[in-house]
Amino acid sequence: MDLEKKLAAEASIDFIKDGMVVGLGSGSTVNWMVRKLGEKVKQGLNIRGIPSSKKTERLALEVGVPLTDFASVDCIDIAIDGADEIDGNLNLLKGGGGSLVREKVVDVNADQFIVIIDQSKVVEELGELPLPIEVLQFGWEIIAKKIAELGGETVIRIKDEKRFISDNGNYILDCKFGKITKPEELHEKLKLLTGVVETGIFTNMVDKVIIGRKDEVEVLEK
Numbered sequence: 263m264d265l266e267k268k269l270a271a272e273a274s275i276d277f278i279k280d281g282m283v284v285g286l287g288s289g290s291t292v293n294w295m296v297r298k299l300g301e302k303v304k305q306g307l308n309i310r311g312i313p314s315s316k317k318t319e320r321l322a323l324e325v326g327v328p329l330t331d332f333a334s335v336d337c338i339d340i341a342i343d344g345a346d347e348i349d350g351n352l353n354l355l356k357g358g359g360g361s362l363v364r365e366k367v368v369d370v371n372a373d374q375f376i377v378i379i380d381q382s383k384v385v386e387e388l389g390e391l392p393l394p395i396e397v398l399q400f401g402w403e404i405i406a407k408k409i410a411e412l413g414g415e416t417v418i419r420i421k422d423e424k425r426f427i428s429d430n431g432n433y434i435l436d437c438k439f440g441k442i443t444k445p446e447e448l449h450e451k452l453k454l455l456t457g458v459v460e461t462g463i464f465t466n467m468v469d470k471v472i473i474g475r476k477d478e479v480e481v482l483e484k
């Protein structure tokens with residue numbers, strides 16, 4: 263699986279051109295991409311990255327990828343990010359690592375959005391995994407009840423025996439909805455709940471998917 267992630271990640275580098283502002287996603291697949299990008303920068307590629315998590319930011323700085331931010335640029339040319347699930351309509355479920363909010367801000371504002379995954383992420387319908395939803399700490403218990411009224415079986419995310427806190431200082435609720443047949447509709451209903459910051463459903467955003475399959479890659483276009 264790691265080889266498949268690495269292959270997909272490294273294949274995505276071909277789409278990054280000199281002078282681009284690059285949205286850097288989060289997660290283990292993206293980490294391969296960031297490392298490769300660091301090598302390319304050392305060889306003379308001139309790009310600037312916008313990281314979607316503190317972890318990605320740390321790695322980018324470590325491997326020498328120059329960074330910028332939204333105060334300094336008007337647009338992101340290309341964003342490259344991983345996913346936890348992708349369905350046949352290229353809808354994504356993301357947030358397994360807890361970085362969904364910043365990822366969505368980066369990915370939705372990119373001219374081109376490329377997803378890099380291993381083949382285990384391809385599903386018929388989203389929802390085999392619980393859906394991560396970032397919520398305010400204040401009132402999370404009542405927000406969880408409202409999510410339950412929409413059909414979600416909700417568990418607050420725990421890491422190292424403590425409540426997981428996102429880069430934005432919020433909690434993550436992992437919510438089992440069963441098969442998500444209408445991702446956009448579910449996302450919209452959840453977003454209407456006060457206290458929900460963002461959901462891990464990403465719809466109508468993906469331009470290209472690079473899938474690592476054994477020792478080769480498959481590229482899907484929108």
Ligand SMILES: O=C[C@H](O)[C@H](O)[C@H](O)COP(=O)(O)O
Pocket residue numbers: 287288289290291292343344345346356357358359360361362365
């Ligand atoms: O919050 C985490 C992100 O959405 C990741 O992009 C996603 O979980 C995929 O991660 P990985 O590449 O480690 O499987």
